Amino acid sequence: MRILFLCVANSARSQMAEGLARSRFGARAEVASAGSAPTKPNPYAIETMAEIGIDITSHTSKSFNDLNAADFDFVITLCAEEICPWLPGKTQRLHWPIDDPASDDPALTPADMRKRFARARDIIHAKLAEFEADHLT
Numbered sequence: 001m002r003i004l005f006l007c008v009a010n011s012a013r014s015q016m017a018e019g020l021a022r023s024r025f026g027a028r029a030e031v032a033s034a035g036s037a038p039t040k041p042n043p044y045a046i047e048t049m050a051e052i053g054i055d056i057t058s059h060t061s062k063s064f065n066d067l068n069a070a071d072f073d074f075v076i077t078l079c080a081e082e083i084c085p086w087l088p089g090k091t092q093r094l095h096w097p098i099d100d101p102a103s104d105d106p107a108l109t110p111a112d113m114r115k116r117f118a119r120a121r122d123i124i125h126a127k128l129a130e131f132e133a134d135h136l137t
Contacts, residue, residue, distance in 0.1 A: 001029045001136070004072040006084060010035030010061040011042045012102045012117065013078040017124045019049050019056040024128055028136055032072075034064040036084075042102050048117040074135070078124070096127050 003025075005017040014033035021031040038061035049056045069075050069089030077084040080097040101116035108116075 001074070002072045003029050003031050003074045003076065004067065004069070005031070005033040005076050005078060006035065006064055007078045007100070008035050008037055008084070009102070010038040011040060012045045012100060013098050013120055013124065015041045015045050015056055015059050015061075016049055016117075016121050017076070017078060017128070018059065019054045020121070020125055020128055023054050024132065025136060032062070032067075033059075034062040034067055036064055038063050042117075044101065044113050044117040048114065048121050051118070052121070094131075096124070098123050
């Protein structure tokens with residue numbers, strides 16, 4: 001099974017989803033992530049994943065323009081209020097609206113940011129458990 005996670009910057013939610021899915025599914029699924037405006041993995045995403053023993057330091061942000069949805073069994077979008085990228089093609093699509101934990105708000109402390117990223121990670125983790133029960137058993 002091939003799974004693609006999409007969000008805008010491919011820096012936080014989709015990177016964490018990729019790391020979590022690879023860890024959880026192992027050889028049962030090939031996992032990738034991409035975004036419509038890729039930047040680089042967010043340091044808080046890397047830190048938040050390291051807290052649970054998953055290393056995503058080697059991840060890079062990738063553009064969905066370089067991908068074909070038909071190459072994947074599932075395309076899972078993670079955008080909440082922003083416009084998610086969309087890949088044409090006949091594949092199963094799921095939408096998990098998760099608020100973007102990244103923020104430029106100067107009022108947010110590093111502790112606030114860590115909480116935001118941990119919350120997003122934990123939501124993705126729960127969604128992956130549901131996905132596994134529905135599609136990988």
